[in-house]
Amino acid sequence: MTRIQILNAAFPDPTLKPRIERRLTRFLRRLLVGKKKLDAQPEVDDAANDDLEEDAPNKADLSWSQRQCIVRRTDRIVSCANRKSPLTRLKPEDRKRLEVLRHGVELVALPSQHRADEIAAALHAEMPWLAPATNRIWHDLLQSVQRGEPGCHVMPLLLDGAPGIGKSYLARLLADLIGVPGLTLEATVENASFGLVGSQRGWGNAAPGRMINLILAELVGNPVIFVDEIEKAGRADSTKGQCFSLTDALLPLLEPTSAANWSCPYYEIGLDMRWISWILASNDWRSLPPPLLSRCPPIRLERPTVQHLKGFARHQGARRGLSEASIEAICEALDRAATRGHVPDMRSVIRMLDRAERMERRPPLH
Template structure:
C-alpha cells in the first residue's frame, strides 16, 4: 500500500530557478491592481519598485536560510524539489498480509523467531492503530556472527516490498554513511538513509546498521567529531526524528518512519543512551538442526542433489559445538563452491 506523507519539514522550495523574483512580484502587483480597477495600462511608481526589490531580497534571504542553493549540486536540488510534494509509505495494507510476512520469516529462519515475532506484532499493532505501511520499533539483534541478522532485514524488505540497505560499521566507522557530512569536511556527502528516501520516494525504508559494537569516534583535521553512535541518537528518538536536521542538505526531514535494525556481537560496548532507544533481542548460536534445515532449503532452491545435505552435515561435524565457523556463512560458502563445480563445463 502507498500513501503520501510530508517529508521536508522546514524547507521552503521556491520554483524560481530560471525566473526573476522581481519579475514575478511585479507581475503579481500589476494583476492585483488591474483586478481592482478598469485601467489597462498601469505604471508602477519608484516607491512600488523599491518595495518590490525589498520584498525580493527578503524572499531570497529566507530561501538561503532554508537551503544553501549555491552549494548544493543541481541533482540534489532536483531531488529536494521532487520530495517537497511528499514521499510514499510501502508495506502491508492488512493484518492478513502482515501475518503472511511473519509466517514466511518464521518458516525460513526459525532460529530468528525471538526477533521476527516482535517485528510481526509491531507491524500488526501499527495497522490496528491506523498506521500505513511497514513500521516496527528500532531493534538491536545481539548474537554471534553468521546467524543471518542482516539477511533477515533484507528478506523483510523483499517481503514487504520496501527498500532496504545495509551499512557495515566495521568497514565505515565514521557517521557520514548514516547522517551525512557538513560542508566543512573535505568531501561532503548525504547520509545513505536520506539519499535512499530522496532517490526512491519511499519514506519508510528498512536500514540495517551492521556490527554497531565496532563503531568508533573519528575526528577531522579541524577538530570536528563524527560517529555512528552519536548520529543515531537523534534518528532513533521519535520526537527528534520527526524534525531531523540534515547536515548535508542544511534542512530538516521527517525520518520517524524509517525502520531500524542494528546488529551486534556484544551490546555492553554500546552507550546507555543508544541502548535506551532500542529494543534489544538476543539470539543464541545456531544448532546443527537449524543449519541442516537451512541447507535443505538452499539445496532445493538451487536445484542441487539432496546428497549435498549429508555432505554439509559431515562438514559441520568437523567443528566442535559453539565453534565460530558453525554458521550460515560456512554453509553458504560450501553450497556456492558446489554449485560452481556443478555448472563448470566438462572438458573433452
C-alpha cells in the same frame, strides 16, 4: 502506497515572480488610466491569465523605466519571501538534488494483518533460531497495521549474538518481504557517523550520508537500515574538540519524536526519518553506551544448531532450484563437521550453497 512530505521545508514557488509582476503591472496601470475604467471590465484571475489583457485599448502602455521598476521591486519581494526557505541557502546542485522530494516520498504499508502473519512465518521458517527477533518484528508489523499507519515499520532493534548467525540476512530478508529498499552498513569500516548521516560542510570531504542518498534514489520513506557490529563503530575528533561517533548520530534517529524533524548535517534542513526500520547488530552489547541501550534493549540470540543449519540449507536449496543430491551433500558435510566438534555458522552454509549452485549452473564440458 501513501505519499507523504518528508522534507520539513517549503520549496521556492516558481510562479511567485510572474504573479507578483502581473499584480504590480495591473496596479500601476490602474493608477495611469484610472480605476473606474478598469472596474467596468470583468475581473480576471491573475494566476490564470498570464497576459492580463495586454492588448486592451483602454490601458496605458508602460515605459521602459516603469517596467524596470516593477522588475526590481518584484525581485526584492521574491528575495524576502525566499529567505524563509532554507533551501535557498543551498548550492544550486544541492537544491537540484533535493528537487525530487518536492512531491514527497512513498510509504509502503502492509495490506492486512494476514500479510504481517505471512512475513513473520516466512522469517521463522528460514531462521527458527532467531525466534526472539522474529516475534518482536511480527508484533511491530501487526501493531503498525492495527493503528492504520500510512507505512509499516519496525521499532529499533538491537540483535546481540555471535557473528555468522544470520542477523544481516534477517534484515535483508525483512526488506524483501515488505517490499522496501534495504541498506547494510558495516560499522567497522565506516569513518565515524559520516558514512551514514553525512558530514557537515566545514569538512573538506563534506557529503550527504548513505541514508539520505538511499531515500533520494528510491523515493521510499520507510526503508530497512541494518548497522552491523555497532559496538565497533569508530569516531572522529575535530580540531575544535568536537566528537562525531556513529552511536551518538543514531540517538535522534532512534527516537520517533526527534526523528520526525531530524536535521541533516550536510543539507542543514529538517527531514522526517521516523518511518525507517532500524536493525542494529552487536557481538557484545556491554560495550555500548547506556543512551543507545535505553532506546534499543538488546535481544540476545543463540547460535543455530546443526539441525537448524540443515533445515536452512534445504529451504534455501529448494528456493535456488538445487538438486536433491547437492542439498543432501551439504547436509552430510554439516554432520561430518559436527562429529569433529566444529559446527559451521550460517555464512559457511551460504558459501556451500553458492558453490553448489555454481557447479550445477556451469556449462557442460565437451
